[in-house]
Amino acid sequence: MRGRVALVVLSLALEAVSSGCERSMPAAPPGATPEDLEARVKALEGLIPDQAHIMEDVGDHFANLWFAGRAENWSLADFYLAETKSHLRWAVRRIPIRKDNQGREVNLVNILDAFENSQLVQLKQAVDSKERAAFEAVYKESLMACYSCHKAADKPYLRPRVPGEPASPIINFDPKADWPL
Numbered sequence: 769m770r771g772r773v774a775l776v777v778l779s780l781a782l783e784a785v786s787s788g789c790e791r792s793m794p795a796a797p798p799g800a801t802p803e804d805l806e807a808r809v810k811a812l813e814g815l816i817p818d819q820a821h822i823m824e825d826v827g828d829h830f831a832n833l834w835f836a837g838r839a840e841n842w843s844l845a846d847f848y849l850a851e852t853k854s855h856l857r858w859a860v861r862r863i864p865i866r867k868d869n870q871g872r873e874v875n876l877v878n879i880l881d882a883f884e885n886s887q888l889v890q891l892k893q894a895v896d897s898k899e900r901a902a903f904e905a906v907y908k909e910s911l912m913a914c915y916s917c918h919k920a921a922d923k924p925y926l927r928p929r930v931p932g933e934p935a936s937p938i939i940n941f942d943p944k945a946d947w948p949l
């Protein structure tokens with residue numbers, strides 16, 4: 769039984785690792801004991817970035833999204849919106865339930881579901897229809913949704929804002945750029 773639990777945890781851990789980056793781990797050798805598997809799970813857990821790290825990526829993608837939208841580089845905006853969404857999903861897979869300072873459970877999955885079904889849908893619509901004014905308005909609303917999850921998770925000091933500069937200076941946001949070819 770313990771072996772089966774370890775196997776399930778192992779496959780979840782493997783899924784989390786492989787969905788987050790290109791790193792790969794060889795499969796556990798056949799005939800591995802539950803203890804071997806547990807040790808492997810521990811080792812794998814050490815490889816998975818923590819939730820704060822994944823959220824930092826969300827912050828970067830979402831900051832870049834602002835500049836892509838303002839530059840009306842809609843295909844780039846679409847890319848950063850998709851990256852934001854997939855990293856948000858990954859972040860809540862990493863820790864689905866947190867405890868607030870009263871010890872109450874905060875279900876991050878439910879909060880993210882609500883965000884995805886409202887502002888993030890509207891952002892996608894604004895990007896698809898290339899409407900800059902709508903994009904800017906929904907982007908600012910989204911920052912409030914980001915913040916409401918931070919507050920719920922007992923981190924009211926994490927206040928997202930409209931970024932002053934892109935997170936990736938190496939990316940050219942100009943939709944008419946023709947260099948490098």
Ligand code: HEC
Binds near residue numbers: 821827876877910915
């Ligand atoms: C479902 C909940 C949830 C949503 C939605 C959410 N966050 Fe977070 N975010 C968190 C939690 C929880 C942390 C703290 C993680 C930790 O400390 O382990 C965090 C931390 C952060 C951090 C700090 C990372 C660091 O360590 O420097 C940034 C930046 C961030 N979020 C950006 C955003 C942005 C931008 C959005 C909206 C696009 C957003 N978050 C939406 C839950 C959420």
